Amino acid sequence: MKKLHPFLAALLLAGATTLSLAHGDDPKTGKAAVVAKEQKEWGIAGDAKFVTRTVTLTMDDNMRFTPDKLSFKQGETVRFVIRNKGKLLHELVIGTKKELDEHAAMMLKFPTMEHDEPYMAHVGAGKRGGLIWTFNRPGEFDFACLIAGHYQAGMVGKISVAAATH
Template identity: 40%
Template structure:
């Protein structure tokens, strides 16, 4: 199992390098995201815990202290309590920053991936994420201006 995860990470790294070296076109982005979901197998795993999170026009996710331990499979139930569009994207820190760069290139990009959802005002969506490795993680909203306004949560597990 460990070996499988490592191989997945390696492939992801290579595909990310390819993306970084080339143009940020939609196809490459989609492939990258598919690799991400393959790697964490998130949608196939049974959640061990549910965390309710609100995404608000105050540019915050609340609550933002989740105290997640390694090997937990978290079902985030995300509610957009605001009047504008928000995102909930989760991943390890380095993957997240690459995703943010792509969002800057294509601000209108919408998501419904294993680890990323776009939420219209009032919308509720689930994201199941398996924390099967320790490290630095981040949840962010990459709608232009929101991350910069503080719409992010950093945590270490």
Template identity: 50%
Template sequence: MNIPTLVLTAGLLAMPVLAAPGHSGSHGHYDGHAAALGEPGDPKAKARTINVVMTDEMRFSPETVTVKRGETIRFVVKNAGELRHEMTLGTMEELVEHAAVMEKHPDMEHDDPNAVTVEPGQTKTILWKFTKAGSFDFGCLVPGHMPAGMKGRIVVR
């Protein structure tokens, strides 16, 4: 079997990569987790606060949130239960896919801007800018929690 090989000289490896000032590789748009509904919020931007409570009854309160397109929301997420919970923003397809990974790795904690893992009695924050209109989702991806009903809806108008 003949496999092509990529050869780089030491000189090429040492060359710095230059970009125009203020130019990022993302070309001005976020393409990470939950990109279908927006992007991480700017901590310096004006944000509306929405308090979210998670319980061991496998529920979020509120279960439905309505926001305006372009609005930045500071979700203050409190775990009022005795079990570990999390809140992850995304499409239902993304959440189901990620929940399957969590089933295999139940102790996984997230370091993504669209998710927080919250220990009992603790509170954490998600800062998110909703750039696209539509109906989106959030859920607790701790194994068994979302199938038990721990999910909610975000309506962006």
């Protein structure tokens, strides 16, 4: 009997008929990766084919993002190019203030916790990473580095998504 490829087995176990897949950039390799699409309050994983805008963010060991305020229109699919100019690992995580607060608290308790979602990019010292995100819901959202201590030091930013006008 032939063995199933582990990815295919996982899809079958997850109920592949309800799983939607999209291609984005893998933040670790920079190459196209397959990610599961899950609607979040702040949007959904984007598809590289539909990128309408590219935003470059830099992170540094002063625990800051540049820029730290971003504005989008509902429906925009954004490619984030993330440059880590520091000597420490940093990450970009998009979410609501509540979600980021909860996640940051978990990271303090479990600093080596593995996590990898389409709205996150982990970028090594002196490296570049990225993610693609579709802001399909209007509102005020946040982004942060949730590595233990970084969020608490103020490594945060704001995202404003204006409602689409029809």
